[in-house]
Amino acid sequence: MSGTASRVAAQQVFTNRSDETAAFARSLDELHASLDAAAISPVADRVQGRRNVLTFYGVGGIGKTTLSHELERRFLAEAEAEGRNDVVSVRVDLSEEGAHDIETLLLRLRAGLGRLGSHWPAFDLALASYWARAHPGEPLQEFLDASPMVRRASRSAGLSEQISQNIGALVPEVGGLAGLAQRAALLVYRAIRERVRAGQLLAECELFAELIEADADYESLSFFPYLLAWDLDRQAGRGTRPKVCVFLDTFEFIDGRVDRTAERFLQRCVYLMPNVLFVLTGRNRVTWADSAVQGELDFTGPECWPNLHHSNTSSEPRQHLVGYLSESDAHSYLCEALTRDGDPVMPADVRERIVSGGQGLPLYLDLSVSHYAELLARGRRPGVGDFGGSFTAVATRSIRDLPREERDLVRTAALIDRVDADLLRAGQPSLPEGLIARFLRRPFLTHDDAYDLPHSLHLALRTAVRGADQGLPDGWSDRDRTDVAARLLRRLGERLGESAGRAATAQALALGLRVADSYGVFDDWLARAAQRLVAAGQWTEIGAGLTADAAGVPEYRAIRAAIQGVQLRRSGHARRAVEVLDGADAGIAPTSLTAQLVRLHLAHALRNHGDYNRAAEYYRGLLSGEFASAARYWLADYDYLNGRFATALAALEHRPERDAADEGERLRLIGHIWRVNARFDKATDAYTRAVALARTEGLVAAEAKALANLAQTTCWSGTVDAVTEAAVRGKELLDLVPNPVELVKIRSAESVGHAVAGDRTAALAALADTRELADGIGYRGGHNLADVAAVLISKLAGDLDEARRVRARLDDRTRASGGNTYWVPIMTTWIEGVDAAAAREPAVDWVDGSAPALARWARIGEGARRG
Known part of the structure; x- marks a missing residue:
């Protein structure tokens, strides 16, 4: 020892x-x-x-x-x-980083059960379907390898090979596990879903079809254990349970x-x-x-x-x-823990003193045994006076008996859930490598090489160290703990790096936030890691095990609010997202990265809620910070929404793009500008390029958005087949990456397409759906799109009074929100002609001038009347 x-x-x-x-x-x-x-x-x-x-x-x-x-x-x-x-067992320590993540938990269960055999068809096919939609472009194999605990369990069972075998046997066109990484996510999902709908796949498994069709989110995934249990029941049916x-x-x-x-x-x-x-x-x-x-x-x-x-x-x-252990059990423990030639090393009076002081607490006995071994190693003959006292007293004694440098190391290890030599060196940079290596062999440290940080102190001992430290002459002050915790947190961020995968990022973030919460420290990498997960569309629960209010760390509260706000906004609850984010940066320096993160997502939520003016204020405030590129893009979008088309186009032409996702957003906004200027050829070109780029890069959500925009463009052509093609393709992708806002856009485009083609019944049905969907998610912009279709439908029926009423309603709404104001003059060309439209306020800065743009829109209105 x-x-x-x-x-x-x-x-x-x-x-x-x-x-x-x-x-x-x-x-x-x-x-x-x-x-x-x-x-x-x-x-x-x-x-x-x-x-x-x-x-x-x-x-x-x-x-x-x-x-x-x-x-x-x-x-x-x-x-x-x-x-x-x-017979198999699966072990999960819920104090581990990432242990609460339902994806990780299910894969660990599946890996454990895989030791019973490879036949788990219901779960494996549902997992393939889920993964294709939830993680388009992210290979499942990379996720299996990213988490130490999942990696160890999956390799021991040959999990990759088992999943490949089940997928390949039942749905050969998918191509096994490799297909999840190499083929388009849509093809994977489609192949499985079509077999299910045809009743050709696991029809006897009651919830299988329902879970295949469900949204690919954690809520649905948390019901997948049923599939594991169903598969396990089939194993029992083939012999011994x-x-x-x-x-x-x-x-x-x-x-x-x-x-x-x-x-x-x-x-x-x-x-x-x-x-x-x-x-x-x-x-x-x-x-x-x-x-x-x-x-x-x-x-x-x-x-x-x-x-x-x-x-x-x-x-x-x-x-x-x-x-607690009985006295006889405690005595037996001490007799067996240290022996010489098979006999107990501890004298009976020492054992009696330890048992009396420990009151049957096993950890107390562990520390006493370690203390006894330490005294022997120093050549001392331990006596009764060296033992007994409270648990804190024993912890104090254990720390006191260590050399001064090792006392600092045990204090450092007590600050964080898990450590390794590198992290201890960051906490105590002046200590030599050899001393740290010797410390890591101490018996009060547990070791598990499945973790990147393999060493840890028992939780009760970590808690006791702080109290024990107060009685030592060289004990740390609160300031000392804060300084070391800050060094540990900084090193965690340096180890993470910019290229870390999702699982590693989530684990480091959870560990770092616990340190931040406990010791009132913070580092900007936490905000960057949170934004990285947000940008990747991952909703892994962060901050697991932290106190609910985290009163001492306003940055933690702010990050948690930012994540919650994104979840609410992307699920269609923009109003609630604004409520959560508004004021979440209180108590934080306005220039800090965390405050900027909150304001960025507050601006996004305000924009989705239809408050474009206030959103623009926040975007302007971000122009000098880390999110300046995003802010400039959304301000160009704000110019577009307010009819300053030439200004928006100029900003987009000179905007440097950082990656394919950025370029796709730029192309789509350029398409928006050309579309509302009735230059549908240029808009179609921009959207088509955005679709191709997204497809090449595996950006399914971006491809779905671009297809929705393409439907919004082709709907003015009067050819229903053209809008239907784009709409169908967009809806298929939205099966993979649900986005209710894009569904509203597609349905409104279908209403416009039917109106332009003269099919009033179909147009009214699509119009009603558009308003219902928009109301369901609180998307006020959806009613702007619905009003455009409503005016066309009214003009088609010759009801100009109704068209004027809808226009007035839209005028009030767009002036109040600060966006989409260009629709009023467009509608006016249909109702009262080009001259009346040109005279209306607010003025619109059409790309090639007022007369040509309004004339193009007027021709669409005339086409609708003729139809």
Whole structure:
């Protein structure tokens, strides 16, 4: 233990918790007996109460994690002794970075189950369909390799090969896992969906078709455990029922938080997999069976979880309070932990003193054993006076006995969830490499090489270190902790780099935000990482385990608000997004990157909500900062919305583009300008180039937008087939990347197309749909598009009074919002002619002059009348 040659043998000791191990064995037996006896599998009968959760809870340091590991070890050892190869376990520590991410959790479950065999068709095909839509252009293999825990689990099971085999066998045209990386996402989704709709694929799996058709988001994904359970049931139908245990440790990191989204997703997983035993260990009793939590989670009350209710004291699996070790168990532990020639090293009086002070707390005993070994390594003969006292006293003693440099290292390790030599060196840059390497071999540090940061202190010890430190002469002040935490945070950002993948970015962000929240430090890389995830369209929950208000770190609150605002805006709730973002940068320096991030997304939300004037104010305020390029683009858009077309075109021509996504946005805005100037040839050219660029780069969302715009252009041609073609292609892509705003645009284009072609019935139907969709998502701009179609329809019917009423309504709305004001003179050409339109205010700066542009629009109105 000390690294010094010695006849003393140290070993890990598990004190036999007979009640807990017996409860685990009974839980397995009773769960499988009920599954075998069930007339209808509880997987299919989703109303049955669930009896698949075994809970061990108790205070920190009581040995819950050790118990969990020992139960898993015995579970697998017994299976090996019996020669069974249909027994698997999956372990998830919920304190890990990214452990709350439903994608990561499901892939770890699938990898674990893959050790039972390769046949998991329902889940694998649904995953392929989901991944194609949720991550267009991102290879699944890269995601599997990005997370250390997923990588280790997937490689041990050959997960990539299994998924390829299932996809290739059932839908050969997809091309297996490689197809997810190399082929267009639309083709993957289409191939699977068409087979499902034709009833040719897994029709007997009740929820399969519904989940294939559902939106590709976390809400839908959280129901995929049903598919795993269904596939597992099929495994049972081919012979002996497999035994599967999922061990969820440190459950306190997920339960009872103010935002219970992560717990809700995980609870769905447990409920939908009733043929799997979930073993939960944490500090708190699980409250799922309590009626008081109804409404916060999906499945609550004793009907759903009969064995978890506090009234159940006998049926297994159930909830168990993990107690302190008995005196005899504690003595046995100390006798076995350090031995010489098979005999206990610790004298009886020392053992008695430790047992008396520890009161059966296993972590207390661990620290006392480490302290004893350290004293032996120094050549001392430990005595009774060296032991006893409170847990904090033991922690203090353990720290005090370390050399001064190592005391600083243990304080550094206590500031953050996980460390390695590089991070410790960042925290203590003056210390030599050799000393850090020796420190990492200390027994109070746990090691798991599956992580990029493989070392950690026990959570209870991390908490105790700060209190213990106060009694030492060289103890750190709050300022010392803050300074070291800032160095750790800075180094995390440097390690991340600009080219890091999504999974690595999300994990680093979660770890960094916990440091920021705990010690009142911050670094701009956190804001950049958050924006990187936003730009990639990823909604991985960040800040897991942080306090709800994070009172000491306004930057954290601001980033959280920015993420929430983006989620709301992109799901069509622009008004709510404005409410969340407005004022979220309070208490932050206006020039800080975090404040700019909030204002950028507030401007986007205001624009979606139809408040173009206020959005423009925020964009102007960002012109000198990191988001200046985005601000200039949206100000050009603001010029376009207000009819300053020449100004907007000039800005776009001289705007440097950073990537393909930027160039696509530029082409689309150029197309908008030509479209409202009735130069449909130039608009079509710009949009067609944007479609081609997006398709080449795999930017499905951008391609869907460009196709919606193409439909808005072709609708003026009077050829319904042209608008229909673009609309159909756009809607197909919006199956992959749902965007309700673009659906409003497409439906309004169809209304205009039918109006121009003279089909009043079809035009009215599309018009009604446009308004309904716009109202459903709070998109006021959708009513502007609907009004344009309404005026054409009224003119077609010869009802000019109604056309004037709609125009007046649109005039009021666009003047108030500060955008789309050019539609009023366009409509006027249809109602009263070009001269009247040219005389109307506000004036419009048409690209090639007022007369030619208005004449082009007037001809469209005349065509509509003739039709």
